[in-house]
Each structure stands twice: as structure tokens, then as C-alpha cells.
Amino acid sequence: MHSNPFFLTDVAGFLGGYYAFIAVMNGVFALILWQKYGQPARALVWTVFAGVMMVLASLALSGSASLVPALPAGVRSVVNALSGPVIYSLGTMALFTALFVFRKFFVQPMVAWTILNAALVLMGLSMADENFAAIVMKPDNVPIVGLVFLLAFFTWVATKQAVVNDERIARGEPPMEKLDDEKVLVWPDLVYTELICMVAVSAFLLLWAICLPAPLEEPASSVKTPNPSKAPWYFLGLQEMLVYFDPWYAGVVLPSLVVFGLMAMPYLDYNKQGNGYYSIAERKFAYLTYQFGFLVLWITLIILGTFLRGPNWNFYGPFEYWTPYKVEVLNNVDLNQMFWVNWLDMPLPRAAAGAPWYSQLGTILLREAPGLVILGLYLVALPPLLAVTIFRGMFAKMGFIRYMIMANLMLLMLSLPLKMVLRWTMNLKYIVAIPEISLNF
Amino acid sequence: MPATEQTWRDLKILHIVFAVAAVALLATTVAMLAADHDRPWKKYARGFRELETWSAQARIEQQDLADYRARGDDLAEALAEARRAPLDAGLAERFVAAVRTAPEDASAAGFLEQDIADLEELQARVADLGDAAGSAEEVGRLNERRFALRGDLLQRMQDIAKRAKFREDLLAGSLKLRKAELDKNRADYELAIAAEAPAERQATLLALADAKRAEVADATLAFQGANTHRKNLEALFGQIMSAEDAAAKAVADHRGQLAQLQKTYDDRRANLGKKALELPVLDAFNGPL
Numbered sequence: 117m118h119s120n121p122f123f124l125t126d127v128a129g130f131l132g133g134y135y136a137f138i139a140v141m142n143g144v145f146a147l148i149l150w151q152k153y154g155q156p157a158r159a160l161v162w163t164v165f166a167g168v169m170m171v172l173a174s175l176a177l178s179g180s181a182s183l184v185p186a187l188p189a190g191v192r193s194v195v196n197a198l199s200g201p202v203i204y205s206l207g208t209m210a211l212f213t214a215l216f217v218f219r220k221f222f223v224q225p226m227v228a229w230t231i232l233n234a235a236l237v238l239m240g241l242s243m244a245d246e247n248f249a250a251i252v253m254k255p256d257n258v259p260i261v262g263l264v265f266l267l268a269f270f271t272w273v274a275t276k277q278a279v280v281n282d283e284r285i286a287r288g289e290p291p292m293e294k295l296d297d298e299k300v301l302v303w304p305d306l307v308y309t310e311l312i313c314m315v316a317v318s319a320f321l322l323l324w325a326i327c328l329p330a331p332l333e334e335p336a337s338s339v340k341t342p343n344p345s346k347a348p349w350y351f352l353g354l355q356e357m358l359v360y361f362d363p364w365y366a367g368v369v370l371p372s373l374v375v376f377g378l379m380a381m382p383y384l385d386y387n388k389q390g391n392g393y394y395s396i397a398e399r400k401f402a403y404l405t406y407q408f409g410f411l412v413l414w415i416t417l418i419i420l421g422t423f424l425r426g427p428n429w430n431f432y433g434p435f436e437y438w439t440p441y442k443v444e445v446l447n448n449v450d451l452n453q454m455f456w457v458n459w460l461d462m463p464l465p466r467a468a469a470g471a472p473w474y475s476q477l478g479t480i481l482l483r484e485a486p487g488l489v490i491l492g493l494y495l496v497a498l499p500p501l502l503a504v505t506i507f508r509g510m511f512a513k514m515g516f517i518r519y520m521i522m523a524n525l526m527l528l529m530l531s532l533p534l535k536m537v538l539r540w541t542m543n544l545k546y547i548v549a550i551p552e553i554s555l556n557f
Numbered sequence: 558m559p560a561t562e563q564t565w566r567d568l569k570i571l572h573i574v575f576a577v578a579a580v581a582l583l584a585t586t587v588a589m590l591a592a593d594h595d596r597p598w599k600k601y602a603r604g605f606r607e608l609e610t611w612s613a614q615a616r617i618e619q620q621d622l623a624d625y626r627a628r629g630d631d632l633a634e635a636l637a638e639a640r641r642a643p644l645d646a647g648l649a650e651r652f653v654a655a656v657r658t659a660p661e662d663a664s665a666a667g668f669l670e671q672d673i674a675d676l677e678e679l680q681a682r683v684a685d686l687g688d689a690a691g692s693a694e695e696v697g698r699l700n701e702r703r704f705a706l707r708g709d710l711l712q713r714m715q716d717i718a719k720r721a722k723f724r725e726d727l728l729a730g731s732l733k734l735r736k737a738e739l740d741k742n743r744a745d746y747e748l749a750i751a752a753e754a755p756a757e758r759q760a761t762l763l764a765l766a767d768a769k770r771a772e773v774a775d776a777t778l779a780f781q782g783a784n785t786h787r788k789n790l791e792a793l794f795g796q797i798m799s800a801e802d803a804a805a806k807a808v809a810d811h812r813g814q815l816a817q818l819q820k821t822y823d824d825r826r827a828n829l830g831k832k833a834l835e836l837p838v839l840d841a842f843n844g845p846l
Contacts, residue, residue, distance in 0.1 A: 300565040308571055316578040322585035326592050 121181035123246045128184050132177035134240050135185075138233065139169035145229065158226070165233065172240070186244030187435075196433030201359075202540045204424065204431075208416040209533070212408065215275075219396070223276040235265075245435045251423055255331045260349050260422050267415060278394035278403075285395070293393035343427045343440055352421030353414050359429070360535045362546070362556040370532070374409075377525045384522045386513045401510070409529055448545035455486040480550055487548035491557065494531075499523035594837040602846040606825055613822035620815050632811050636804040641704065643680050645797060649673050652793045656717055659786050661724065665717050672710040679703040714794050721787040728783045732776040739773050742766040 143166040150159035175183045215222055222228065242248045252261055281291035300306070333342075347355045357366035389398040396403050424431055426438035449458075456462050467479040481488070499520055503511035511519045538544040546556040619625075653673065656666040683699050686692040746762040754762075795802075831845045840846070 301562075304568060304571060305565040308575070309566070312571065312575045312578050315575070315582050319578060319581040319585045322582070322589050326585070326588055 120246050123249070124181035124184045124186075124244060127243060127249060128176050128179075128181070131184060131240060131243060132173045134243070135169045135173035135176060138236050138240070139166040139173060142166035142169065142233065169237075184244050185241055187238075187241045192245060192435040196436045199424070199431070199433035199436075201420070201431050201536075204420055205416075205533070205536055208412055212412050216404065216407075219275055220279055223272065223279045228272055232268075242434065247437050248435050251434075251438075255328045256349070257422055258328060260419070264419065271411070274394055275396070278396045281393055281395050282397040285398070291393040291395065344425060344429055346421065346425075349418060349422055352425075353417035355429075356417040356421045356425070357532065360532065360539055362554075364554070365557060370528070373525065373528055377409075377529070380521060380525065384514070384518055384525075386510075386518070405526065405529075413529065413532055446543075448539065448543050450546045450549040451487045451490070451544060452483050452549060454542070454544070456483070476552075480552060484548050484550060487546070487557070490547055495524060495527060498527060590838050590841060593841050599846055606827070606846070610822060610825040610827070613818050613825060617815065617818045617822060620818065625815075629808070629811055632804070632808045636801070636808050639801040639804040640707075641700070642800065644673075644676065644707065644710070646673075646677065648793060648797050652714060652790070652797065655786070655789050655793060659721065659724075659783075662717055662720070665713070665720075669710070669713060669717075672706060672713065676703065676706050676710060679706065711798070714790075714797070718787065718790040718794055721783065721790050725780065725783040725787050728776065728780040732773070732780045735769065735773045735776045739766065739769040742769045 142162045146159040146162040146166065149155045149162065172185045175185055178184075222231075239252075243252065251257060277292065281293075284291055346352065354367060354371060357370060360366070361370070385402065387399055387402065389395070390402075423434065426432040426436075427440035427442070430442050430444050432438055432442070452464060456464050465479050465483045467476040471479075502523060503519060507519070507523070510522075514522065535544075535547075538547075548555070548557045550556065649669075650673075653666050653669050656662045656669060679699055679702060683696055683703065686696050686699070742762065742765045746759065746766050749759050749762050834840060834844045835846060
């Protein structure tokens, strides 16, 4: 089943150019493989692929809406049905793990090129879906699509260099950066190139602004708010955290901890290796912690908030229509409710009306005792436990204060995925809920 | 390794890349200005402005017809008639009576009475002469004196009301000062109580505060009297002038419509300055459209 034929007619020209661009890109790649690297067999494969892309371009430009290449409706339906915050979050964590474990495989240029082409083709086929295109081609979402590809490219470059260096170091050779450490002149080698970049990027941004005007709307009105109301793209990760945490924690404490953690990094780092060159093997803990925080807990949440959160902040599949009438059941309960009511079959402890303040405070502490115990174990008991077990060597090198700061920062960072898992599995709203003073965790 | 004079990148290539980037920046800047100049809504804004100009001009021409001028003449004549009309004797006497209630204006009341009497005499002589043959010149001369005297009388009334306002403001200022002094005396007394000052000291301060309270009461009465007096004078003067004010307002409204249309026309119509500000590049900086 195809999308609306009028939409396909509109998008056909773009898709034709898009596939033609992929074809040319692969044609050039094949030529380089053949002429520069002397790999005619591989060059032939990519030439054939370029030809297939030209066929897709021709189909898109044929003038017939039914011939525009698109993902089958069944595939789109399955993707929509399988999509959800749980699959998405677990999927990104799994992808992150796979990319780390099999990094030597993924950094191979031919593998990366294949993945890039697969992503481009998949995106082209998806663009023939009206709902997908409406989100991806929205002028203020286009830069985020670019961001995804750029981020993937630069992560790949850094990982590749790190893998090469790790292999060299394992063989007893110096890292690549040490081979070419000749000093160069600030002018022209640095400043002139920066000037050129500035001029070229300015020209590019102007061209972009002309071709894709900013989607300005009418003046804002408090009586007519957009649905969904979205933060700027770089804050969509924070907005996604609001699903799982109270605003004071998701909007104030966690962002502050991110900044504090980044500032503290140089003082917490005791590892002298891996300075001045790319390396993963020599800095596995630092690498994994940072990449997990940046890629999984920040970037993927931005992508989720941009492309997959629609009206009423509901989750929508990539090919799903953003209807504002979609309703999701969210029967979330606090831990105190689970403990006292569900498990002990007792009413929640409540202070008598007009009870003195110390009696009310005592009742609140009793009511929240399960959550406070869990939090205490998590933030106070777990760091020493880790220090004598898996982080024993790290604790010895870092000392008590540096270790405790690092451990607490890491545990607070991990509180986000843990809270997500608890929400999905147990419908847990807050571990500690003290609405009397608006303190929920 | 020490730095050498040899550059890492080929300078010739860098120059070429820089030149290409600079030309691209120039081209995109020009394209940006052109795109800004050719925004689709501008032609509608321009068309609407022309429509408004045409509409204002058409209405000006419509207003400028003979019946509009005749209506204006009628209203002007009505205003002149109102200014020539005899003053309401009852209101004038009430005004004089009100003036007399203030001792400061007692002398002015005498002049007012004299003017009113002179005016009534002139009015009576004009009425006596009426349309008698050969009296037109005399009537004209008497009317001239009467209009002049009428104007002087109204001006005198207005001056009296202004003086009343001036005295009221002075009394308001005085009342404010007395209240401030009372606050200070009362605070002194309360501080003395708080500091457990000797009873004699407290009594002295209380007496000072009581004396000041009496002054405030007197000042309040004086101010309220002046306020009532001034409002009374202004109300009576307003009644005396009501016919003339209504006629003047009718004339102003009549002329205001045309003036407003003329202003709209002047604001909307294109001129050299506006055309200059609508030129490419210049219109990027908040043009008149």
C-alpha cells in the first residue's frame, strides 16, 4: 500500500535527486576503490549498487506515484507496532553495547560505508511515507537529521583511530598521533583555515536559510498552546526525563550534575594513559561512562523527543500519524502505595488532623521508609560495597573523597535508566514521594 | 621539533579555496537580500497601502463637497451665536454668590457684579434699540462693547476659578506638612513610651502631638473648604459656558474628521522617502511596509 498519491507526486522529485545523489556518491567511491586502492571486485559491487540507486531514482522520477520506491505497508505496520519507549531505550542500549563490543568490526571502512548506504536507502524508502516525511522534513527537524549523521561519522572516526592506536600499542608501537607530531605555523595552517571555514559555513547557512525558511508561526498566545509543546531540540533530552522524574530533579538537579560531573572529570581521572591520543583499551571505564552518558542518555533521548514524541507527549512509531486523540494508560503508583497498600494490605500511615509537626514528620518518614531505605542503600551503602568489590583497584588509586564523588555521580547518572526500567516493569512513579514539600524522587 | 617556515598546507590551494568561499558568501548574501526583498506578503502590503491611500483620498474629496462646507459654516455660525448670546443672569448671580463665600475673593466679587451690571445694561440698550430704523450703527457699536465685556467677564470668572485652585493646592501642601509633623510628634511620643521616658517628658510630647493634631484638623477643614469652593466655581462656570463649549466641540468634531482623513492620507501615500526605504537592502532594516 502506498501513501497518498498527491504526497508521493510532491516528494518524487526530491526522492529522485536523493537516489541519484547516492548513486553518484557510490560511483565515485567505486572509482576510488578501483583506481586508488586497486580493488576492482569491490568496485564492481558498488558500481552495481550505484546502478540500483539509479533505477530507484528513475522510478521516483517516472511520474507515476505507484512506482515511487517505498517500504511495504506491512513492514511499516510492524515497525509501528513494535515501537515504544521500552524497545527504543533497550534497543539503543543494546546497539551501544554491540558497537562497543564489536568495534573492531564496525570501524572497518567497508562496513561503515555499507551501514551508511543502508541507512540512506532505508531513509529514502521511509521518506515515501507521508507521516515519516512530515516529521523528518519539518524545517526545524532537518538539522537534527544532519546531526545524527554527523555524530555517527565523528564517533566512527574517533573510534577507528582509537582501535588503530590500541592495536599499535598492543604490538608495542607508538600511537598514530606520536608519528606525526611536527609543529606547524599558527598562520596560515590554523587561523587561515579557520577563516575559510567561517566564510564557507556562513555561506552554507545563508543558503540553507534561503532554501528552507524557518517555520515561523503567529505570535505566541497562552490560550493557544501547540500540542506537543516541545523544548528546543537540545533540551528534548531533559524534557524526556520529565516523564520519569519530578521537574526539580529532571530539570534542575540532573542538568546541574551533568555540568558538575564534566567539571569534576579532570580531577577524578587518575589514569595517566591515553592522554593526547585516541584510545579505548587504555581508558575503558572513562570511555564507556562518557559515551553511555552522552550517546545513550543524551543524544538518543533528543532523537526520541524530536521524532517519536507527538501530541500529549505520547510515543508514536516512525510511520504513525500524530493524532492528538491517542490515549495511553499510565497507572503509575508510588513505592509507598506499593509497599503499604499492595503488599502489606494496610492503609498509608497518616498523621491525625492537627497533630504536632514532629508527629507529622514522623508519619511521613514512616510512610516513606521503604523508599528512603532503598535510596540510602543505593547512594550510601552501594559505593563502599563497590569499593571493596569491582572498584577495589579504582578505590585504592583514587582515595576516599575522589572515589565517593565519582561513585555518587555515576550512581545518579544511572538513576535515569534504572528509573526508566522501574517505570516500564512496575509502573513505579516515585521511589520517595513527599508531596507535602514537593519532594519526589 | 622546531617550527619551519614551510607551511603544512599549500598556500596557493588555500587562497583558491578562500576565494571560492568568499565568492559563495557574497553570492548567498546577495541572494538573501533578494529573497528578503521579494517576500510574497510585500505585494499584498503594498496593494493594501495603495487601497488605503485611495480610500482616504476619495473620502476627503467626498467630505470636501459643498454640503460639507455648508455644514461647517452652519456649525461655525452656531458657535458665533453661542458666543454672542447673553449670559444666563441666574447662573452669573450664583457664581458671584459662590465667589463671595471665599473672603479672599470678596473684592473680585465686586468687580464681577459691576461687569455683570454693565453687561446687562448694554444688553438692555441693544434690546431697546431693536430693529429701529437708523439704529443699526449704534446697535453694532453697542454689540462690540458687549462682546468685549462678555469676554472680559468670562475671563475674570475663569481667573477666579484658577486662583481658587491655586489656594487649594497651597492648602493641600500645608495639610501634607502638618500631617508629616503630626506623624513625627506621635512617633516621638510612642518612642518615649517605649523607652519608658519620665512621665513629664511623655506628657510634653503628648501635648505637642495633640496640638499638632488640632493643627491638622484645622488644615483639613481649610483644604476641604477650598476644595468645595473651587469645584463649585468650576461647575458653575461650566454651566455658563455649556452652550459655547458644545458648539465649539461640534465644530472641532466636524473639522476633525477631515483632519484625520488628511493625516491618514499623508501617512499612507507613497513618497520619495518611503520609496527609498523600500529599495533592496534598505528594506531589510525595518522598511515602511
